[in-house]
Amino acid sequence: MASSWLSVAAGTVVGVGIALARRYFAGGVCRSTALMAGKTVLITGANCGIGKATALDLAKRQARVIMACRDLKSGETAARDIRRNTQNGELVVKHLDLSSFQSIRDFSSEILKEESRLDVLINNAGIFQCPFMKTVDGFEMQFGVNHLGHFLLTNLLLDLLKASAPSRVIVVSSSLHKRGVIHFENLNMTEENYDKRAGYSNSKLANVLFARELAHQLDGTGVTSNCLHPGIVWTNLSRHVSPSRLVVLLFRPLIWLFLKTAHQGAQTSIYLAVDPELEKVNGKYFGDCYEKPFHPVAQDEGVAKKLWDISEKMTGLS
Template sequence: MQFGVNHLGHFLLTHLLLGLLKSSAPSRIVVVSSKLYKYGEINFDDLNSEKSYSRSSAYSRSKLANILFTRELARRLEGTGVTVNVLHPGIVRTNLGRHINIPVLVKPLFNVVSWAFFKSPAEGAQTSVYLASSPEVEGVSGKYFGDCKEEELLPKAMDDLVGRKLWDISEVMVGLIR
């Protein structure tokens, strides 16, 4: 489910919009990932975590897939006037963690910590807005950003062979190719 929602759904939606994006060029695609990609591994023998499931591993894998997808899509879109970049929004105070079991006695402390150290939704959206609209990144493609600045990626997130293989498998998984 996590791989499907976090990677395959975005992969398919982007594919379905590519014609419009190309005809509307210059246009931009912004992909949201997470620094937790660092803990992910692309296991082609178990992409859907059917053999072995860990919530955190599946999430990290899907976020690594977002980055590999972005880099491969940027390569495929060279010269079209469509750019694609990926970002880490930071740790943002949203209700996405509502399913995490936090003991009742710890919850007030967690809420104080989150207000002190997590970004507000508006702050968390800043890099997305920057990548979608700033003249500073016009023509920039295939890069990873955090806090409106380009950041370095780990080598596993820049593995072009894994990115191409993931692309090919994703096309099959979403039914674009048989």
């Protein structure tokens, strides 16, 4: 009898421990109940993962959600799925290939012609540790998509954001930006010196520096710019480094315990988009729905300004 009670007690302790650990690794939750009726939100990469989860939540809050997707068919499928879960939420699916400056310009031109306002721009799409590839315009893919694509898109939509103020720009970065380095003599890696891990970290550091410099330039306009780390999320972003099926089966319990779902990973993006108390918060870094300190590598204002100037030249804005 005693051993039976001990087994039950041990099982209860283990169960509670697992539940607490799962809750801890799930991260912060957006507690705001604010609605978004009458507001328009644009999300890049909204057809899957964190982007789709963000679109679903904001559609439930009655926002008009523009889903900017490279794969239009996948985007339409995601929109149908979201409508089924939001009583026919207002969703617009548009094609956007962030690896092509022409696609970004065409997309932005359509938005400026068709939309009377833009309240929130969420730069969410990205590519993670891919083999060496180049964008249509000849840039290393991770730097080109994660940084230059969003840099150009944001700048082309700035006038509409300003006209819709108070409005918000949200940049989805990663805690791996702490490992990044901005080598101005080698921003665009060549195949010979390519390191996909360094390339990703560098592009995410560029995201943070861009968000900070944008915040500086937008000061006093009513438009804010903030960036975030969504956490370690199990999505198809990691498709280029996906483990074998056997490894997934063996470690699925650990994946479930330590990695966030797309819904959990979207919480900070949602928080930055909807919380009324953040209307005037500008130039900050967030994680798990809390403001976090900037890592030293992201605090050099001179580097941020120089990266901005070079990015203008690379994208043809200057």
